[in-house]
Amino acid sequence: MVSATSEDSKMAVGLSEADWPPETGRRLSVTRRFLLRPETGGFVSAAVVFSFFAVVAGGNGFLSRLGTADWVDGASQLGLVALPLGLLMIAGEFDLSIGSVVGATSIIVAICSGYYSLSPWIGIALSVVFGILVGLANGLITIWTKLPSFIVTLSSLLMISGGALGVSNWLTSASNITAEPVGSAPGVFASSWEGFDVSILWWLGLVGAATYVLQRTSFGNWVYATGGNAETARLAGVPTNRVKVSLFVATSLGAVLAGVVETLTFRDGNVTLGAQYVFTGIAAVVIGGVLLAGGYGSAIGTVFGSITYGIVSIGVFFLGWNADLTELFIGVFLLLAVVANKRLRQMAVGRA
Amino acid sequence: MCKPIAELRSVSKHYFGVTAVADVSLRLFPGEALCLLGENGAGKSTLIKILTGVEQPTRGEILLDGQAVHLASPRDARARGVATVYQEIGTLPLMSVGRNFVLGAEPTTGRGLLKRMDTREANRLAIAEMQRLGIRRIRDGGQLVGTLSGGERQAVAIGRAVHFGARVLVLDEPTAALGVRESATVLSLIQTVRRQGVAILFITHNAYHASLVGDRFLIMRRGEKLAEFAKGEKTVEEIMSLMAGGDELSGFLAD
16 A cells, blocks of 8 residues: 555645645643533533522431432432433434333232232343333334334333233232332342432442443444434444344333332332333433434433432422422423533534 | 456446436546546436445446456445445544544454453544544544534545445545535545545546546436546536536537
């Protein structure tokens, strides 16, 4: 191979000496480097709501150990759902069915351990199989039909919640079953220490794993590329369908894990458990800086999004306000976060 | 003269009875740029789709290194050294230069469970290849491609194709949406890559850009080969006139 110089090239296109090189040395400032991190918006959201409630609700116990444990526990349960959902959204797809997978898991675990008095592990194993099947169905149907996953998973959301309710009523004549977990499962999924639930460890462990996958593996590169532009990714040899289906399965399994944790914690199985995650999960992911259209975001961003939600819901509770205000707050933050994240992203690519 | 790397022999393509390409032959030589010119609908796109495995010809042969081949897909074509650089979708703006560069062929380090993408190596490869292409402004492989100019983005896409073994580089309208300065950058990239012994197929409808880098020219019109000539045989005005079909434009240019 002959190494050519730009000297030859500029002569070839008739550029004068003064035009070459076209521009010189522009390095990114530290500020810009911070701003171009996708989780910056989520971090600021979490910091703002924490400061706000620390000031107005600090005296009511928000800053106490119990208050802190409350919002961290809430964030961790939401985070288990939001984390894989964030990865799926980075890859450019949606999953609304999480809202009913949590409830279906809850009823499966409760029927097994409560109604039939089996080991909770049997219910958990069934739920995992169920989650994998739901994820595969969501992914494969989205790919085969080329329909927006929003529609495909809206349909599975309805089918799963209707199906779970039907099965539950048919088997037990109830949609709300007391779970009586015995053995090691409650310790693994529902133990707590000084108010801090073990779900926090699950969450942080999975966040670490997801960050590693996104930042340090080829698969992570494929996730970003698939969401950035699936066609570009395919042309570069990325198996975009495999990436999407894997993440649909991961998202369903995240919902299964949240369902197991909550059912064993509350010792109660309910078909409607987790229905709010359809909204709060997506809100946490978007506040955390994941681009709605895909291709941009981070695992740690979903942590800040989940923490924002956790702080607001517990903060509102400690103030003694109506819980409905939580939704109001989150709605405002969602809007602000989307606007801010869009702006930050434009700054990141220098088009502000 | 050396042997062609790639060759299309009497290739035709019909879609439902409509002829998109009729009996066109072309040869690509190492280190040479062939400019494929023509108006929209002249059959340029179909011809390159055939060469890059997106479409299969109705009639005619594709030869690589003198051997008749069947290109089943773009992936197949790329594995055989025929790469395409698309202007709009060649790179991903919200991913770093290094990550874009190695996409689909990520270098790894470690083994077993610790096998991971070698980001440092990805960035190093990307920057080294950009430097070799004469893009000296980019020094940080972690920079988002969205911060790059249009010409620099093309450099990422072209550098990637060449680095991962392209011997034939198909550039589909690489200067179409670019300004003068950016186009100059891209044209100089083409020159640099050509000098490394890569065969270039440069599709454009800018006769001026073609005249700057082309060694040979092939003008298509209504699916057929209208003219084929070497550098210096025709002026830019003559090329434009041929592309437009002669009469109408030559009258206009004469005024």
